[in-house]
Amino acid sequence: xxxxxxxxxxxxxxxxxxxTLALSLAxxxxxxxxxxxxxxxxxxxxxxxxxxxxxxxxxxxxxTYDTLVTFPPDTADSFVPRLAASWEASEDGLxxxxxxxxxxxxxxxxxxxxxxxxxxxxRFKNIKGNPSFLAATVESVEAPDDATVVITLNASxxxxxxxxxxxxxxxxNPEVVTANGGTDAADADTTDTADAWFSTASAGSGPYILESxxxxxxxxxxxxxxxxxxxxxxxxxxxxxxxxxxxxxxALEAGDIDIALDITPDQIEAIDAIDGLSVYTTGSFTxxxxxxxxxxxxxxxxxxxxxxxxxxxxxxxxxxRQLAGPGAVTPAAMLPVGMFGAYGTDKAPVRDLxxxxxLLAEAGYPDGFETTLEYPTYTQEGLNIETLAQKLKSDLAxxxxxxxxxxxxxxxxxxxxxxxESGFFLVWWxxxxxxxxxxxxxxxxxxxxxxxxWLEADAEASLLELRDKALTETNPEERVKLFAEVxxxxxxxxxxxxxxxxxxxxxxxxxxxxxxxxxxWLIDVAxxxxxx
Amino acid sequence: xxLHLYIVRRFLFAIPLIIGITLVAFIIANAVPSDPVSxxxxxxxxxxxxxxxxxxxxxxxxxxxxxxxxxxxxNVLQGNLGRSIKTKRPVxxxxxxFLPATFELATTSIIxxxxxxxxxxxxxxxxxxxxxxxxxxxxxxxxxxFPVFVLALLGLSILHAQLGLAAGPGxxxxxxxxxxxxxxxxxxxxxIAGRADILANALSxxxxxxxxxxxxxxxxxxxxxxxxxxxxxxxxxVRTARSKGLSERVVIMRHAFSNALIPVVTVIGLSFGNxxxxxxxxxTIFSWPGIGRYxxxxxxxxxxxxxxxxxxxxxxxxxxxxxxVDILYFFLDPRIRLA
Numbered sequence: 001x002x003x004x005x006x007x008x009x010x011x012x013x014x015x016x017x018x019x020t021l022a023l024s025l026a027x028x029x030x031x032x033x034x035x036x037x038x039x040x041x042x043x044x045x046x047x048x049x050x051x052x053x054x055x056x057x058x059x060x061x062x063x064t065y066d067t068l069v070t071f072p073p074d075t076a077d078s079f080v081p082r083l084a085a086s087w088e089a090s091e092d093g094l095x096x097x098x099x100x101x102x103x104x105x106x107x108x109x110x111x112x113x114x115x116x117x118x119x120x121x122x123r124f125k126n127i128k129g130n131p132s133f134l135a136a137t138v139e140s141v142e143a144p145d146d147a148t149v150v151i152t153l154n155a156s157x158x159x160x161x162x163x164x165x166x167x168x169x170x171x172x173n174p175e176v177v178t179a180n181g182g183t184d185a186a187d188a189d190t191t192d193t194a195d196a197w198f199s200t201a202s203a204g205s206g207p208y209i210l211e212s213x214x215x216x217x218x219x220x221x222x223x224x225x226x227x228x229x230x231x232x233x234x235x236x237x238x239x240x241x242x243x244x245x246x247x248x249x250x251a252l253e254a255g256d257i258d259i260a261l262d263i264t265p266d267q268i269e270a271i272d273a274i275d276g277l278s279v280y281t282t283g284s285f286t287x288x289x290x291x292x293x294x295x296x297x298x299x300x301x302x303x304x305x306x307x308x309x310x311x312x313x314x315x316x317x318x319x320x321r322q323l324a325g326p327g328a329v330t331p332a333a334m335l336p337v338g339m340f341g342a343y344g345t346d347k348a349p350v351r352d353l354x355x356x357x358x359l360l361a362e363a364g365y366p367d368g369f370e371t372t373l374e375y376p377t378y379t380q381e382g383l384n385i386e387t388l389a390q391k392l393k394s395d396l397a398x399x400x401x402x403x404x405x406x407x408x409x410x411x412x413x414x415x416x417x418x419x420x421e422s423g424f425f426l427v428w429w430x431x432x433x434x435x436x437x438x439x440x441x442x443x444x445x446x447x448x449x450x451x452x453x454w455l456e457a458d459a460e461a462s463l464l465e466l467r468d469k470a471l472t473e474t475n476p477e478e479r480v481k482l483f484a485e486v487x488x489x490x491x492x493x494x495x496x497x498x499x500x501x502x503x504x505x506x507x508x509x510x511x512x513x514x515x516x517x518x519x520x521w522l523i524d525v526a527x528x529x530x531x532x
Numbered sequence: 533x534x535l536h537l538y539i540v541r542r543f544l545f546a547i548p549l550i551i552g553i554t555l556v557a558f559i560i561a562n563a564v565p566s567d568p569v570s571x572x573x574x575x576x577x578x579x580x581x582x583x584x585x586x587x588x589x590x591x592x593x594x595x596x597x598x599x600x601x602x603x604x605x606x607n608v609l610q611g612n613l614g615r616s617i618k619t620k621r622p623v624x625x626x627x628x629x630f631l632p633a634t635f636e637l638a639t640t641s642i643i644x645x646x647x648x649x650x651x652x653x654x655x656x657x658x659x660x661x662x663x664x665x666x667x668x669x670x671x672x673x674x675x676x677x678f679p680v681f682v683l684a685l686l687g688l689s690i691l692h693a694q695l696g697l698a699a700g701p702g703x704x705x706x707x708x709x710x711x712x713x714x715x716x717x718x719x720x721x722x723x724i725a726g727r728a729d730i731l732a733n734a735l736s737x738x739x740x741x742x743x744x745x746x747x748x749x750x751x752x753x754x755x756x757x758x759x760x761x762x763x764x765x766x767x768x769x770v771r772t773a774r775s776k777g778l779s780e781r782v783v784i785m786r787h788a789f790s791n792a793l794i795p796v797v798t799v800i801g802l803s804f805g806n807x808x809x810x811x812x813x814x815x816t817i818f819s820w821p822g823i824g825r826y827x828x829x830x831x832x833x834x835x836x837x838x839x840x841x842x843x844x845x846x847x848x849x850x851x852x853x854x855x856x857v858d859i860l861y862f863f864l865d866p867r868i869r870l871a
Contacts, residue, residue: 130573133583136580189590196620214629241821
């Protein structure tokens with residue numbers, strides 16, 4: 001038909017164009033420099049160390065700035081020097097003195113001295129930004145000389161080194177930051193305007209510098225030629241935003257990216273099956289738990305400690321581990337396996353339905369009862385919370401407890417939980433800093449306890465005494481003992497049922513070697529290299 | 533009515549409409565029982581009244597709702613859309629960054645949808661009841677009903693990862709630096725920069741998402757085209773044209789199609805408006821840094837200034853698209869000019 005002769009010509013044209021494109025695409029070759037491309041869903045609130053509280057921020061800031069101390073490359077149970085060559089704590093645990101490493105330069109070539117640390121820490125504290133709670137115990141920071149930093153605390157803080165190892169305590173170049181609107185003044189929360197500038201460049205002493213950042217697209221890091229430590233292998237590191245894990249898998253398969261950070265447990269098999277690709281799995285510190293409100297007005301039957309114990313006995317822990325995939329474990333108590341002082345998996349609870357039923361009968365519910373479980377609709381580390389809730393529903397049904405599931409938007413859910421008005425809820429906890437101190441939150445009189453209606457007034461005096469000792473003791477050996485006591489208490493008592501510790505999957509090209517996951521830094525890009 | 537008066541009148545009508553939309557958006561955003569504090573501050577910070585107070589002060593959340601709205605409107609009139617809580621940048625800068633990506637994709641998608649849809653529509657109208665009609669109608673139905681994300685993932689997996697025929701996620705290859713921003717449209721910016729390689733790369737990245745969105749859009753367009761064509765093909769003047777001995781091509785394209793265009797233009801306009809206001813799923817899967825993802829993130833983080841800015845933008849887009857459609861009517865149908 002002559003009617004379509006013109007469209008046909010157009011079609012031929014389009015085909016020719018497409019072929020040309022495919023060819024020119026193949027002609028684009030990677031440059032000579034060593035480039036690492038990481039595909040990750042971008043979660044970024046700020047590139048300013050004093051304001052950032054997000055995964056993409058953590059990865060970038062660790063690569064571009066230095067903290068006084070840090071963790072070993074693959075664990076978080078001890079501290080190693082970074083900017084500080086050595087440090088010591090005073091007898092009363094209120095004064096920490098750090099001696100700085102010699103010869104450290106900022107990326108612009110100017111020397112890093114103790115007064116820069118003072119500026120950075122004061123700025124962080126005064127900005128009152130998202131992570132500023134980490135500086136709550138810091139009373140003052142002083143620099144008696146160029147190589148010495150003295151931090152005075154307003155109260156004993158056993159977790160202070162863990163906090164100092166976190167990104168908000170990054171040391172920034174005051175000259176550069178001040179020139180771009182930054183200040184360490186007491187009113188920095190209203191006068192510091194450097195936030196936007198931090199998204200365009202970096203002012204640190206880390207192995208990389210921030211070359212560019214385009215929101216929702218990519219973060220580009222290039223080697224810092226003035227870096228004081230061992231030079232990293234890659235000249236350039238690109239964090240490419242790929243929000244969807246299925247698309248990350250495709251990009252990894254096609255060779256667009258070297259590492260995919262957000263792989264889900266159900267993708268492991270498919271990726272492992274592809275030649276040249278692997279999935280690295282490890283446990284995460286995310287603690288999934290159930291909370292039962294001690295306030296009978298909200299908790300109903302669940303306010304009874306015997307019922308709490310029955311719920312703990314009725315959970316099919318092994319089934320949850322299988323659901324979460326390799327790397328997932330069952331924690332012994334409200335302290336994740338791998339954290340300093342935490343029990344190992346040998347103390348993990350096991351399911352005992354008979355015990356659960358007996359406990360329910362003892363509590364006066366021989367035929368069980370009906371209740372509602374609230375949880376947020378969310379996907380955490382590739383785990384759909386809905387799936388977890390459904391499994392809990394069926395586990396508890398076997399013990400005679402009928403659970404009605406009530407999903408909610410995460411914001412609304414959290415608000416109800418925070419008000420202490422949720423009777424039975426399923427949520428998870430990620431540490432704000434890598435110290436067990438973070439988990440004492442789940443004791444009476446602390447916020448986690450209050451949310452579950454577990455108030456100081458109703459708690460045993462001995463437990464409160466133990467809590468206060470654990471909060472202030474700084475001697476590591478004593479701390480291990482105290483945390484063992486706290487965990488023993490949680491195993492038998494309390495309004496929580498920790499049922500799963502999540503896992504992390506990182507997909508990568510086999511030619512990339514290094515540590516693919518750090519509990520604090522998520523991924524330390526300076527520690528990765530490529531085998532040719 | 534003369535064209536320029538018509539334009540002025542339409543423009544004046546749009547102003548109360550857009551202000552009304554900001555009010556509705558403001559009320560809805562505030563009615564959601566979720567607090568920007570809990571959406572944006574980490575758990576521990578929320579327990580520190582000083583940090584929470586600093587956050588509320590910074591974002592004006594310490595003021596009463598009417599006060600917040602009036603301040604907002606006042607700022608908007610001065611061309612200030614406020615600062616996004618999430619990105620901490622002026623909302624106008626965010627829109628300037630994300631809108632071109634969406635505009636580029638929406639344009640190539642609507643062209644794809646138009647070519648496919650109008651083509652299929654004419655074919656199935658001309659061969660009504662024949663096999664080719666059933667096939668194109670089935671394809672059109674699949675286009676509308678097939679989930680976009682499945683199509684997108686299939687496309688990526690087969691055409692990109694397996695066969696390497698189309699580029700993957702993103703607007704450019706990871707290692708390619710974007711062209712200097714003039715319009716924000718990579719196709720145009722790369723031409724301005726004189727970089728054929730970037731142009732080719734940007735086009736290759738547009739292929740898959742445009743196909744996915746184009747196929748989706750073509751389903752609707754082809755159905756409307758078909759029914760509109762069938763109506764016209766049965767009209768007296770088409771029979772007259774045929775009896776005059778005009779070629780089939782002239783009869784179909786000039787006599788029938790140009791008269792069947794009005795409903796087709798309407799649906800194309802609406803589809804384009806829809807594409808311009810952001811295709812969240814497609815943008816997510818293709819890692820396309822567009823307005824749809826921005827809108828999605830703004831709503832999940834209760835980012836009021838961004839939510840308001842996007843609501844206004846989308847209102848303006850629809851008003852604008854409808855306006856262009858009306859102007860097209862003006863040229864397509866002489867009766868409208870006379871009315």
